[in-house]
Amino acid sequence: MQKGNLPVLDISIEPSYLRVLQRNIWSERLVPATLSADGVSHEAGLAYRGAHTRGMAKKSYRVDFGAYNRAFGGREIHLNAEYLDPSVMRNKMSFDFFKDIGSISPDCQHVLLQVNGKPMGIYLQIESVDAFFLHKRGLSDGPIFYATSYYANFSLMASRYKPKSNLLAGYTRKQGEDEDSRDLEDLIAHINTISREDFGKEIVKYVDVEKYLLWLCGVVCTQNYDGFIQNYALYRNGKTGLYEMIPWDYDATWGRDWNARVMEYDYVPITGYNTLTARLLDVKDIRSRYQHLLKKILATSFTVEALEPKVTAFHQQLRPYLAEDPYKRKSIAVFDREPDYILAFITNRNQYLQQHLKDLS
Incomplete structure (x- = not known):
């Protein structure tokens, strides 16, 4: 069913199972539920999702159908509350932006959600990054890891003074085998041990550098501070054997942080951060390719002229x-100011990055 131009989804869940969810909001255990759309009911498992947002009043959900569901184009979908984003559009804008610049990202759409007939408001329905995600894009099967904490920084160190006890700290394997986890450990070891002289010619054996640079452009433009060390999926292409990055959870972007506080346009440098990014940009040829890509994006996709129609349309x-x-409903006035805020961020961020392109020479 649609209400106006937004689809309506209705979750039905027995009160006893709802209480199970509410008693332990951090549990990943699925409870039985039914998701109805367009007059058709679909049996599914339901759990809350998210990190610090699980403690918020408006919960996000993971819906697992147990098998491929044709109506939803996958086995699993995510229903994000977008609770802290005053614009409700940052995640959607970010995923669309990555597609605009030639990177891959999940499909998503805004919906209206009801739980047991009670209106829960606007949600973002997001495609899961899994085998079906790959198949829809004609990509080869391969392992997928979710970067679920800031330890996923491609470093041997958890922080400046604390070495990691496990090279896979920060990662959750979404699909793959134990040998794929060992391969990821090898990748992180190589990133940190290849000599400076050999890094440029060796890293291309492990990472799809061109796709990484496109992803880097997307993170730097949208200014997802967390996007360098978590909030991504890492996929090893089964055909090429190379690792690729896929963005995830991009509501803390376009000038606001994860708590919706102002994040000034110059907070994240043009070089971004994390160990892999630093080592790649230490290679003159790779740094030059990044400069060329970013310069083109700043002149085309990341401009007010290109993005204002999207901002206005979503609003x-x-x-x-x-x-x-x-x-x-109590923050409509703030919502109405967000388009101007986002467009001002784009203007200022674009100018800042243009001014710092020379730093990549």
């Missing part, structure tokens, strides 16, 4: 439903 699409969202 106009979502605006009629804010008053019906029990968690957002």
